[in-house]
Amino acid sequence: MTTQNVEPTKATESGLAEFKGFTVGHKHLIEARNKLLSVVREPGDASLVIIFGPSGVGKTTMLKSVMKNVAVHEEQRMKDDPGYVPITYIENPSPERGVFDWKDFYIRSLQSLDEPLIDFKIDPHEQFELRKRELSRKRSEISALRRSLENALYYRHVQATLIDEAQHFAKVASSKRMIDQLDALKSIANHSRSLLVLAGTYELLPFTTSSGQLSRRSILIHLPRYRVDVEEERDAFLRALLAFQQKLPLPEQPDLLRRWDYLYTYSAGCVGILKNWLNRALEAAVYEGRPTVTDAVLRRTAMSRAQCMKLAEEIHENERLARNMMEARNDEDLKRMLGFPDMDVVQDDQHQQQSQSHRKSSRKPGQRKTTRDPIGVPNSLRPAESM
Amino acid sequence: MAALEATIPPRSRLFSLRPIGIGTSRVESITSYVARLAEAHCVTVGDLVDYLLVPLKSGRICRSHSYGRRSHLDVWINAACPNVDGYSRLLERLTRQEDIHRMTLYPLTSLMQGHNVLRWRRSWCPVCLAQLNRDGSVLYEPLVWSVEFYTICTVHKCWLRETCPRCGGFSGPTDTNLRVGFCPKCGAWLGDADRSTPSEKADFEWWLWLSRAMETLVATFQLKESQAPDRDAKYRLIRAYTDMYLEGDRVKLVEKMHCIRTYDTSDILSGEFNFGPDLWLVICRLLQLSPLSFFTGTVELDKEMPRCTAEQDRQRTCRRWCTQK
Numbered sequence: 089m090t091t092q093n094v095e096p097t098k099a100t101e102s103g104l105a106e107f108k109g110f111t112v113g114h115k116h117l118i119e120a121r122n123k124l125l126s127v128v129r130e131p132g133d134a135s136l137v138i139i140f141g142p143s144g145v146g147k148t149t150m151l152k153s154v155m156k157n158v159a160v161h162e163e164q165r166m167k168d169d170p171g172y173v174p175i176t177y178i179e180n181p182s183p184e185r186g187v188f189d190w191k192d193f194y195i196r197s198l199q200s201l202d203e204p205l206i207d208f209k210i211d212p213h214e215q216f217e218l219r220k221r222e223l224s225r226k227r228s229e230i231s232a233l234r235r236s237l238e239n240a241l242y243y244r245h246v247q248a249t250l251i252d253e254a255q256h257f258a259k260v261a262s263s264k265r266m267i268d269q270l271d272a273l274k275s276i277a278n279h280s281r282s283l284l285v286l287a288g289t290y291e292l293l294p295f296t297t298s299s300g301q302l303s304r305r306s307i308l309i310h311l312p313r314y315r316v317d318v319e320e321e322r323d324a325f326l327r328a329l330l331a332f333q334q335k336l337p338l339p340e341q342p343d344l345l346r347r348w349d350y351l352y353t354y355s356a357g358c359v360g361i362l363k364n365w366l367n368r369a370l371e372a373a374v375y376e377g378r379p380t381v382t383d384a385v386l387r388r389t390a391m392s393r394a395q396c397m398k399l400a401e402e403i404h405e406n407e408r409l410a411r412n413m414m415e416a417r418n419d420e421d422l423k424r425m426l427g428f429p430d431m432d433v434v435q436d437d438q439h440q441q442q443s444q445s446h447r448k449s450s451r452k453p454g455q456r457k458t459t460r461d462p463i464g465v466p467n468s469l470r471p472a473e474s475m
Numbered sequence: 476m477a478a479l480e481a482t483i484p485p486r487s488r489l490f491s492l493r494p495i496g497i498g499t500s501r502v503e504s505i506t507s508y509v510a511r512l513a514e515a516h517c518v519t520v521g522d523l524v525d526y527l528l529v530p531l532k533s534g535r536i537c538r539s540h541s542y543g544r545r546s547h548l549d550v551w552i553n554a555a556c557p558n559v560d561g562y563s564r565l566l567e568r569l570t571r572q573e574d575i576h577r578m579t580l581y582p583l584t585s586l587m588q589g590h591n592v593l594r595w596r597r598s599w600c601p602v603c604l605a606q607l608n609r610d611g612s613v614l615y616e617p618l619v620w621s622v623e624f625y626t627i628c629t630v631h632k633c634w635l636r637e638t639c640p641r642c643g644g645f646s647g648p649t650d651t652n653l654r655v656g657f658c659p660k661c662g663a664w665l666g667d668a669d670r671s672t673p674s675e676k677a678d679f680e681w682w683l684w685l686s687r688a689m690e691t692l693v694a695t696f697q698l699k700e701s702q703a704p705d706r707d708a709k710y711r712l713i714r715a716y717t718d719m720y721l722e723g724d725r726v727k728l729v730e731k732m733h734c735i736r737t738y739d740t741s742d743i744l745s746g747e748f749n750f751g752p753d754l755w756l757v758i759c760r761l762l763q764l765s766p767l768s769f770f771t772g773t774v775e776l777d778k779e780m781p782r783c784t785a786e787q788d789r790q791r792t793c794r795r796w797c798t799q800k
Contacts, residue, residue: 171491
């Protein structure tokens with residue numbers, strides 16, 4: 089199909105930029121943003137917030153929205169205190185050698201706070217233990233950078249440090265090192281008294297369960313895609329799509345709702361992916377002189393089927409893992425862990441029956457089972473206990 | 476990222492630490508403030524001065540670390556010298572704190588003329604440091620500890636120290652590894668809750684009075700930045716004193732100022748000599764005048780001034796710094 093010669097579109101460079109900067113406050117985004125804002129304002133005991141969701145769902149957009157909201161809210165305090173930085177944003181780069189680089193992270197973090205003399209950092213507590221010559225070599229070592237970051241967050245009274253692409257923290261050699269990563273983050277949060285907000289993909293989920301202490305002091309926020317099989321979520325996706333459609337600076341408004349299933353399929357229900365797609369489609373339409381975004385333009389600017397299939401597989405698998413992790417235990421399991429007496433009797437019998445059914449018996453005929461005999465009054469005969 | 480940076484308005488380049496004791500006699504010295512800034516930013520005082528302050532002030536980077544240049548900086552920062560105004564204003568710009576210029580002796584320019592008024596060596600009251608540490612307060616060094624005539628802590632009535640109790644070393648106010656409360660050579664803690672034994676009473680009382688006088692001057696002229704001390708006030712004062720207490724008799728004035736022999740008293744009365752702080756302190760003592768009156772021009776006797784013999788007066792007339800106008 090050849091491009092027809094039509095009048096130049098009314099969409100200009102400014103129109104393109106305006107659409108690219110446009111964000112729609114859809115349901116999941118608003119819920120996640122409000123939850124994050126409430127934690128930033130009243131963190132309580134929490135030192136970490138972990139925001140996870142599929143790539144392209146809108147985590148970065150949500151963080152930017154929170155940053156603007158906090159900046160407006162703290163405007164007066166920033167005028168009163170010229171050193172005050174209420175919130176800061178750091179984008180974690182993907183490590184070049186596959187293993188997370190703390191030094192690079194600290195340097196970027198310090199740069200985000202406009203910290204001076206980054207190349208000259210020392211650890212004041214080591215200052216007098218090292219000889220002068222060693223001190224000059226020890227400048228800007230990791231411990232010094234970390235202490236400098238803690239100080240910067242503390243003295244600037246930073247309420248929240250937003251770290252995007254935080255799944256890169258998980259790129260370590262072993263699971264033990266992951267715990268070390270978490271301990272380092274927790275220590276930074278404790279010393280600096282700043283809330284750390286980690287936003288990333290589902291690879292962050294193991295962080296939440298690797299340490300009981302961390303679990304207690306972290307808050308999880310799930311920013312999922314919109315599910316087509318849930319009517320409420322499908323409607324929310326359609327509302328977002330409509331908002332984008334109405335914002336497109338084109339002479340003829342395209343009917344994107346008519347093609348909603350195609351748009352949903354090739355964006356996996358992620359509003360961020362949809363928006364990026366529409367950005368590309370709009371740009372293509374403008375530079376080709378088209379009055380609207382046609383089906384051909386959409387097909388040409390969409391992700392490939394293979395890419396979408398890969399994305400869908402990852403989302404499907406990670407959502408299942410997320411459900412398992414966040415709802416891994418039921419109340420009975422929880423009570424048993426905490427030592428409720430009734431739970432041991434019932435659960436032991438059930439557990440043994442399940443395990444025996446899956447295990448080949450190694451006993452000889454007539455040989456007694458080597459298990460505990462039941463003790464106490466069976467639960468069914470006990471009177472009901474109040475909560 | 477640029478859009479995110481624009482969300483937050485420009486912040487102070489350095490942490491906006493609040494100066495301590497502004498408007499009081501225990502105002503923090505600017506070198507102590509620089510040391511606190513350096514520690515907060517996890518850099519040495521030397522690096523902060525050499526790679527940030529001096530380049531911003533002079534437009535060039537320091538390429539050597541000579542003690543000579545650093546020692547000039549010591550004077551510039553705490554002393555009454557035109558350059559100090561530049562550094563204090565620079566720090567105000569970097570920290571967005573407005574009172575840093577009050578942390579120097581610049582308002583006393585006409586009084587504190589020359590380097591011998593300031594201590595070349597850093598001095599401190601160990602009991603003050605120990606008390607600040609015990610109270611959990613921010614460690615800092617008052618400006619008066621930088622004045623040579625301030626030798627006794629007026630709070631704890633003990634002599635200031637100049638040498639480290641562990642290594643015996645001494646340091647300047649902007650030593651490379653300076654850290655408030657610690658020796659820059661060995662890192663030893665300089666606080667000590669035990670007070671040192673004062674000397675024999677007469678001497679101790681005299682130096683205590685002098686230390687209090689320094690505190691009064693620091694506190695008074697700190698807030699009078701727009702009203703520099705009147706340079707001619709001291710001459711008017713001596714003339715007023717002579718008229719008020721000596722019936723205008725200059726012979727009696729000469730008798731009172733018996734240890735000052737190298738110049739004519741009439742020259743002092745006429746304002747011919749521009750004498751420095753050590754000489755006016757002696758005159759203060761001889762005439763039993765409050766040091767503050769010397770700079771306000773108002774005759775005010777100091778009834779708490781300890782009495783001394785003529786011989787002690789002669790011994791205490793150390794460097795007489797008189798220069799002709």
